[in-house]
Amino acid sequence: MENKEKGSKEKQILAAAEQEFLTMGYDGARTTSIARRAGVTHAMLHYYFRTKEQLFERIVDEKFSTMSHSMFAIMGDPSLPVLERIIGGVESHFDFVAENPLLPRFVINEIVARPEHCDILHKRIAHVVGALYRELQLEIDRAAENGEMERVDVRMLFISIMSMNIFTFLAYPFMEPLMGELMADREQFLKKRKAENVETILRRIKKQKDAV
Amino acid sequence: MENKEKGSKEKQILAAAEQEFLTMGYDGARTTSIARRAGVTHAMLHYYFRTKEQLFERIVDEKFSTMSHSMFAIMGDPSLPVLERIIGGVESHFDFVAENPLLPRFVINEIVARPEHCDILHKRIAHVVGALYRELQLEIDRAAENGEMERVDVRMLFISIMSMNIFTFLAYPFMEPLMGELMADREQFLKKRKAENVETILRRIKKQKDAV
DNA sequence: TTTTGCATTAACAAAATTGTTAGACAATTC
C-alpha cells in the first residue's frame, strides 16, 4: 500500500467531493475536478464509487443527516424554562449553521432538483419533528397560560428562527458589498447578527403590556 | 414571416430560457431543452444568441434588475409615518417575492458561482441603496428620539425583513412536508406568514415598557 | 425580376464529461 491508512484515497475523494458538490452543486461539479482536488486519477474515482451519482448520494446522505441534527438543535434544552429554552435554541441553531454555512444552499437546491430524493429525509424526520413540535407547543401553551409569554404557534416560530439564522449565511456574499462597514469584519458581524436574531425572537414571544 | 409579431421566436426562446435557468441554474440548464420548450430547433437558439453564456447573460441582466426593484420595495412609502412606512415595506417586499418566488435562489446561486458577475449589480445599486439607508436611518433616529419606536440599525432591520420574507419561499418545498396542515393550503399559509413577519418586525421596533 | 438579407433547417463537427478495460504492481494468503 502506498498510503499509510487504509482507505485513505477513498476518504480523500469523499472530502474533495463534499467540497465540490457543496459549492458547485451536482450539475456544476466535475468528476475530473473532484479527482484532481483529491490528488488521484479520475479512473480512481470511478473505481471506488462507480458513478458520479453514487458518489453524490454518499454526500447527500451525510449532509441530510447533518441537516436533521440542526432541526434538533433548534429545539433547545428541555430542562430549561421555556423562554430560556427557546433562546438557547436560537443560539445553538445559529452556531450550527455557522459551522455548516454551505449546507442550507445545498439542501435547498437539492430539494428543488430532486424532490423524490428528499422524501427519504422527510420520512426520516417528519414524525420525530412532529413529536417535538407538540411537546414544545404544550410548554408554550402552559407558559402563555401563566402570562409568562405570548401564545404563539411553535411552527411559525421555528420558521422565523430558521429564516433569520440561515438567511444570514445564505445571503452573506450578496449583502456584504451593500452593507458598508457593518459586515466588513465577518466575525464581529456574525456576533451582532446572532444577538439581533435572539432579540427579535425574544420580542416576538414576550408578553406585551399593550397588545397590537 | 411565419410568426405574426417580429421577433416572436426570439421572445419565445427568452421566455423558455428564463424558465430553464431559474429552475435548473446555469449548469443544469440545457440549450436543447430550452429550444424544445420554446418550440424551435436548437440551431435557432444559437442563431439568435450565439452561445449559452450570452443567452444566460440576457436573463441575468433582467433578473438582477428585477432584484434591485425588490430592494426599493422594502424601503416603503416615504410619505408615511416611519412606523407605517416600515410595515408597508415589509408587506410590499413580501408581495414582491411572492410574485418572483424563484428569484432569490437564482441570485444566491449566481452570486456564489460567479461573484465577478455580481460586482456589476452591486456597483449599480450600492450607492443608491446607501443613500436610502441613510435617509431612513435619519427618520428612525428622529422617531426614536420622540419615543415613538426603538432605536435600531436600519441595515440590521432590512436583513431581518429580507430573511423572513425570502426564506419563506426559499424553504417552502423543504418545510411543507414537515409542517402538517399549517402549510397544506399555500395561499392561506402565505397570508399567515406575511402577517407573522409583519408582527415580528413590528415588535422588534416598538418601544418596550420594560427594556430587555 | 433580380437581388439582398434575414430566418430556418438538417446535418455535421468539436469539445467536454463520464464511464470502461486491460493490465501492472504490490501485498496478503496458502
Add this chain to the structure above:
DNA sequence: GAATTGTCTAACAATTTTGTTAATGCAAAA
C-alpha cells in the same frame, strides 16, 4: 514461492452537450 486479491494507471470508448455550416426558402427592396 505461487496464487490470489485489491489498488492503481493509462489509454480508450461512449455519451452528452454545445456550437457551426451549408443549403433553402421567403419577403421586401431595387
